[in-house]
Every structure is written in C-alpha cells, then in structure tokens.
Amino acid sequence: MSPTPAADAAFPTLSADHLALLHRFGTVEAVDDGTFVFVEGQASYDFVVILTGAIAVVRHTIDRTEVPIARHTPGRFLGELSLLTGERTSLAARSVAPDTTVLRIPTARFRELMASEPDVADIVFTAFVARREILRSGEGAATVRIIGSRFSARSIELESFARRQRLAHQWIDLDDDDIEDIDVLLASVGVTRAATPVVITPTAVLRNPTVGEFAANLGVSFAPSPNRVHDLVVVGAGPGGLAAGVYGASEGLDTLVIDARSVGGQAGASSRIENYFGFPNGLSGSELVESGALQAQRLGATINAPCAARSIDVAGDHFVVGIGTDDAVACRAVIIATGVRYRKLDVADLERFENAGVFYAATDLEARVCAGRHVVVIGGGNSAGQAAATSPSAARRSPWRCAATTCTAPCRSI
Ligand SMILES: Cc1cc2nc3c(=O)[nH]c(=O)nc-3n(C[C@H](O)[C@H](O)[C@H](O)COP(=O)(O)OP(=O)(O)OC[C@H]3O[C@@H](n4cnc5c(N)ncnc54)[C@H](O)[C@@H]3O)c2cc1C
Structure with a gap:
C-alpha cells in the first residue's frame, strides 16, 4: 500500500544536505539494540535523528503491553509537538536494530535550529503537527x-x-x-x-x-526559573495575547505567555469567525487560537496554563509578575491582554451550574451536552445567538430554540 499524503508529511526522510546541516547542532552517539532513547513521562527529551539502524516509537497500555506506533530508519527523526509545547513525553522510543547510531540535538540547540534554519524547520514542524493529528485522530493511539x-x-x-x-x-x-x-x-x-x-x-x-x-x-504548568529574566511576559492567551507572543518571539525576544484558564480566551469559545483578516472562508475560533499558539511556540515562545498573574511590581530595572499564589517571574516588559470578564446573572447558586448547564460558550462540546434540549440564550449581543445557531452539533443534532430571553429586544426563535 502506498503511503498517504498525511503519512508522507508525518514521516519525511531528510536529505543528505539537511543531515550535514544538522550535524552542526548535535552530537553522534551509538544506541545499543533495545536501549530506550526516551520513555513515557519524561519531562523533556532531545531531538534525535536516526543515522544508521532503526528506532521504534511505542506506547504502553495500562497493563504494560507494548503497542507499536512507528519505526524510524536512517534520515528520519523522532519527536512530535511536545518538543515545542514542553509537554512530557507520552510515547517511548527504543533502538530495534544492532549498530544504531543517532544525532542527538539538545532542546536548547533544537530551538536555535528551529529559529535559524527555516527549510529544515518547515519539514520538522509539518511532521510534528501531522504526527499529533495522527495520534489525535485515533489512527495512532490516544495517550x-x-x-x-x-x-x-x-x-x-x-x-x-x-x-x-x-x-x-x-x-x-x-x-x-x-x-x-x-x-x-x-x-x-x-x-x-x-x-x-x-x-x-x-x-x-x-x-x-x-x-x-x-x-x-x-508538564505545561509554570515552572519558576529563579535567575531568569524574560524579555517579555504576556498575560492572557486569547487572540490578543497569542498575537503578542508571535511577534515577541519572532523578534527574538525570550517570550513567556501565561493564561489563567487555557489557551484561546473568548475566541476559543467561538464556533465560527468570519471577519478575521486573512481567512476569507472563515474558521472556527479553536482553529484560529490553536494555530496561533503553535505559531508562537514554533518561534520560541513558552506558553503556560492555567497560570494566573496576580500582581505586577517594579524591581530595579525590571518587572516582577506574581503568578498563582506564591510564584513570580522577572521580565523587561509586560503586555496585558486579559480580555473581558463575563457579567454574570444575579441568580442564587449560579456557580454550581457553571459548565454543567450554564455555559459561556457554545462550541461542539457544549452543543453535545445540550443536544435534544431546549436552550435559553440570555443576552442582547450577537455572540451567544450566533454560536448557538451555528454550532455544528446543534445544527446536526437538535434545533436550538430561544425559549426565553432576558434581553429587551423582541424574543425570536433562532
Ligand atoms: C461565542 C463568541 C463568538 C465570537 N465571535 C467573534 C467573531 O465572529 N468575530 C470577532 O471579531 N470576534 C468574535 N468574538 C469576540 C472575540 O473572541 C474577542 O474579541 C477576542 O477573543 C478578544 O481577544 P483578547 O485576546 O483581547 O481577549 P480574550 O479572548 O478575552 O482572552 C483573554 C485571556 O486572558 C486570560 N486572563 C484573564 N485574566 C488573567 C490573569 N490575571 N492572568 C492570566 N491570564 C488571564 C483569560 O483567561 C483569557 O484566556 C466572539 C466571542 C465569543 C465569546
């Protein structure tokens, strides 16, 4: 069977020229047959290119049965998006051939490579995204x-x-x-x-x-590094904060983006955005912010969530942003992109029902919960009505109806 385009993108073989270039960033080492290069749960791992022999990527089930995911031969490389996002490894890799040798590039050098060698960076990044999609789509394995x-x-x-x-x-x-x-x-x-x-x-x-x-x-929460002074800390990872993260990192600034909840802000809750510059066909809010987060990380920004900024102080020639209950991060500049906080209904026990019947979004996730039920949209703005009416699951599985409204505009069925 010939490989699919997705498999081609996920498992490319690097050219001799690219391999020669990569040697400037790492060191060659032998890996004995059966030896693991990394294991599941490792906090970080190196970028590894196979020079001779073979390396298998596997996952282990709960009862420790080994499930093969991929087999890499000379010219191919290990790793996936976690190398950029900082997540712990969710898979393991071990040598499966005698005389296996690899080029090992430490994480910091890998980031330099991604920033300075766009040709190789494109191949590696495309492969990482494709590999994550294979894992996410179930063709591989949810970890x-x-x-x-x-x-x-x-x-x-x-x-x-x-x-x-x-x-x-x-x-x-x-x-x-x-x-x-x-x-x-x-x-x-x-x-x-x-x-x-x-x-x-x-x-x-x-x-x-x-x-x-x-x-x-x-492994995606904030980990303090006591003596580090970032060039830029961006507070908030909605579209505004992520855009700041992209521009900061692309200018070579040591950029940290933090968000109190998760990446995406309000846009992550939007089922369809039609008016974003450069996307003539529109796109979902999650596509927009996920791509923005990946772009920032590819360019070298670190994104941590959930991670709330609680204070900003001046200390000599830099700022100190207080994080969570007792952590802090030093930086030369701060951009605050904290968006909005929703106005809440004055209803007893509201918190008890938030995310369990009372939602501030209508993505596919909320639509699944509400499928087949009457939905009350409260508010006079367009976002709630638009999201309720355009959510794919809602359209597919249940006719959303405005059963009641507290807005002063005429109540109409949507
Ligand atoms: C359902 C819906 C549909 C929409 N559709 C459209 C549309 O079609 N077109 C359009 O132009 N706009 C649309 N919008 C509006 C658009 O999403 C917002 O204008 C945009 O998200 C604002 O971006 P932002 O980055 O400024 O703030 P936000 O998206 O609000 O992000 C702010 C982020 O800051 C974080 N934060 C807050 N306080 C802290 C703290 N102390 N520490 C760390 N992090 C913090 C929050 O958790 C949040 O993630 C829609 C909004 C919604 C809700």
Missing part, C-alpha cells in the same frame, strides 16, 4: 483518557482544557449509552464511577483532578 460525565462541570473543564492543548486524548462520556467495558477500564485503575472524573495519563491516574493538577502532570 490520555478522560472519563467523566458530560453533566459534571469538572469533567467538562478537563475535556475543554485537553482540547485547547491539542492533546491526543480520548474523552469517555459515562452518559453515552454505547460505551463498552468502561467498568473494566475503571476497575483496572482502581476507580469507581462515583470517583470520576478520572484522567489516565502515561504516568498517573488522576482522581477528580483540578485543571491545574492535570496541567502539572502534563
């Missing part, structure tokens, strides 16, 4: 599982965070009728339905975790 109820606010928060991180994850909705063997899976990790949501990652079983705990397990 994170989130098991919960679509009616649980915590479950929805975790699933939403995973989507915005572009994780290769599987969402298992306990309220779906057709899920099989779910109790067997839960029992295998020692969890009952009552103790969900549960997140199973390559390194841990997280019972009812907060999004912060989930992010910490993935």
Whole structure:
C-alpha cells in the first residue's frame, strides 16, 4: 500500500544536505539494540535523528503491553509537538536494530535550529503537527483518557482544557449509552464511577483532578526559573495575547505567555469567525487560537496554563509578575491582554451550574451536552445567538430554540 499524503508529511526522510546541516547542532552517539532513547513521562527529551539502524516509537497500555506506533530508519527523526509545547513525553522510543547510531540535538540547540534554519524547520514542524493529528485522530493511539460525565462541570473543564492543548486524548462520556467495558477500564485503575472524573495519563491516574493538577502532570504548568529574566511576559492567551507572543518571539525576544484558564480566551469559545483578516472562508475560533499558539511556540515562545498573574511590581530595572499564589517571574516588559470578564446573572447558586448547564460558550462540546434540549440564550449581543445557531452539533443534532430571553429586544426563535 502506498503511503498517504498525511503519512508522507508525518514521516519525511531528510536529505543528505539537511543531515550535514544538522550535524552542526548535535552530537553522534551509538544506541545499543533495545536501549530506550526516551520513555513515557519524561519531562523533556532531545531531538534525535536516526543515522544508521532503526528506532521504534511505542506506547504502553495500562497493563504494560507494548503497542507499536512507528519505526524510524536512517534520515528520519523522532519527536512530535511536545518538543515545542514542553509537554512530557507520552510515547517511548527504543533502538530495534544492532549498530544504531543517532544525532542527538539538545532542546536548547533544537530551538536555535528551529529559529535559524527555516527549510529544515518547515519539514520538522509539518511532521510534528501531522504526527499529533495522527495520534489525535485515533489512527495512532490516544495517550490520555478522560472519563467523566458530560453533566459534571469538572469533567467538562478537563475535556475543554485537553482540547485547547491539542492533546491526543480520548474523552469517555459515562452518559453515552454505547460505551463498552468502561467498568473494566475503571476497575483496572482502581476507580469507581462515583470517583470520576478520572484522567489516565502515561504516568498517573488522576482522581477528580483540578485543571491545574492535570496541567502539572502534563508538564505545561509554570515552572519558576529563579535567575531568569524574560524579555517579555504576556498575560492572557486569547487572540490578543497569542498575537503578542508571535511577534515577541519572532523578534527574538525570550517570550513567556501565561493564561489563567487555557489557551484561546473568548475566541476559543467561538464556533465560527468570519471577519478575521486573512481567512476569507472563515474558521472556527479553536482553529484560529490553536494555530496561533503553535505559531508562537514554533518561534520560541513558552506558553503556560492555567497560570494566573496576580500582581505586577517594579524591581530595579525590571518587572516582577506574581503568578498563582506564591510564584513570580522577572521580565523587561509586560503586555496585558486579559480580555473581558463575563457579567454574570444575579441568580442564587449560579456557580454550581457553571459548565454543567450554564455555559459561556457554545462550541461542539457544549452543543453535545445540550443536544435534544431546549436552550435559553440570555443576552442582547450577537455572540451567544450566533454560536448557538451555528454550532455544528446543534445544527446536526437538535434545533436550538430561544425559549426565553432576558434581553429587551423582541424574543425570536433562532
Ligand atoms: C461565542 C463568541 C463568538 C465570537 N465571535 C467573534 C467573531 O465572529 N468575530 C470577532 O471579531 N470576534 C468574535 N468574538 C469576540 C472575540 O473572541 C474577542 O474579541 C477576542 O477573543 C478578544 O481577544 P483578547 O485576546 O483581547 O481577549 P480574550 O479572548 O478575552 O482572552 C483573554 C485571556 O486572558 C486570560 N486572563 C484573564 N485574566 C488573567 C490573569 N490575571 N492572568 C492570566 N491570564 C488571564 C483569560 O483567561 C483569557 O484566556 C466572539 C466571542 C465569543 C465569546
């Protein structure tokens, strides 16, 4: 069978010229047959190019059975998007041939390579994105599982965070009728339905975790580096903050972007954006912000979430941004792109229902929860009505209806 275009993009073979160029960034080393180059859960890993022999990329199931993902031969390279996003590895790689030698490029040198050699950077970046898409589409293997109820606010928060991180994850909705063997899976990790949501990652079983705990397990939360002074800290990772991150990093600034919730801001909750410059056919908000985040990371920016800025102080010739409860980061410039905070209804117990019936977005995720139900859109602006009317699931599965409204405009069915 000939390889598909997606496989071609995901698994390119570098030319002799490209290999010669890469030698400037790394060192050659032998890897004994059977030796792991990296394992699941490692905090960081090097960029590795195969020179001779072969390396297999595998994942391990909960019972430690090895599942093959790919086999790399000379001229091919290991790695996927986690090398840019800073996520822990979710797969493992080991030599599967005698006389295997590799070119190993440490993370810092890899970033320099990506910034200074656009031809190779294009090939590597395209492959990384394609590999993540293969993992996400299920042709490969989801490496994170989130098991919960679509009616649980915590479950929805975790699933939403995973989507915005572009994780290769599987969402298992306990309220779906057709899920099989779910109790067997839960029992295998020692969890009952009552103790969900549960997140199973390559390194841990997280019972009812907060999004912060989930992010910490993935390795995408903020990790303080005491003596580092960033050139730029951007507070907020909506479209405004991400654009600032792209421009800062593209100018060679040491750029950190942080967001209190997750990447995307309001735009991440928009089902369709028709008026963004350069996209004549429109695109979904999640496509826009996911691409923006990847662009910033490719150019060298670091993005951490959930990670809230709590204060900004001046200390000598630089700023100190307070983060979370007791961390801080030093920088020469700060851009604040914190967007809006939603006005909330004055209704008793509202918080209890947020993300579990009361939503501030109508993406596919919320539409699935509301499919077949009457939906009340509250507000006079266009965003809620537009999102409700254009959400793909809503259109496909249920006619959304404006059953009541508190706006002063005439109530009309949408
Ligand atoms: C459903 C919907 C549909 C929309 N459709 C369109 C459209 O079609 N066309 C259009 O032009 N606009 C649309 N908009 C509006 C558009 O999304 C916003 O104008 C845009 O997202 C604003 O970008 P921003 O980066 O300034 O702020 P935001 O998107 O609001 O992002 C701000 C970010 O800052 C973070 N933050 C806040 N405080 C802190 C803190 N202390 N520390 C760290 N992070 C913090 C927040 O978590 C958030 O992620 C829509 C909005 C919605 C909700």
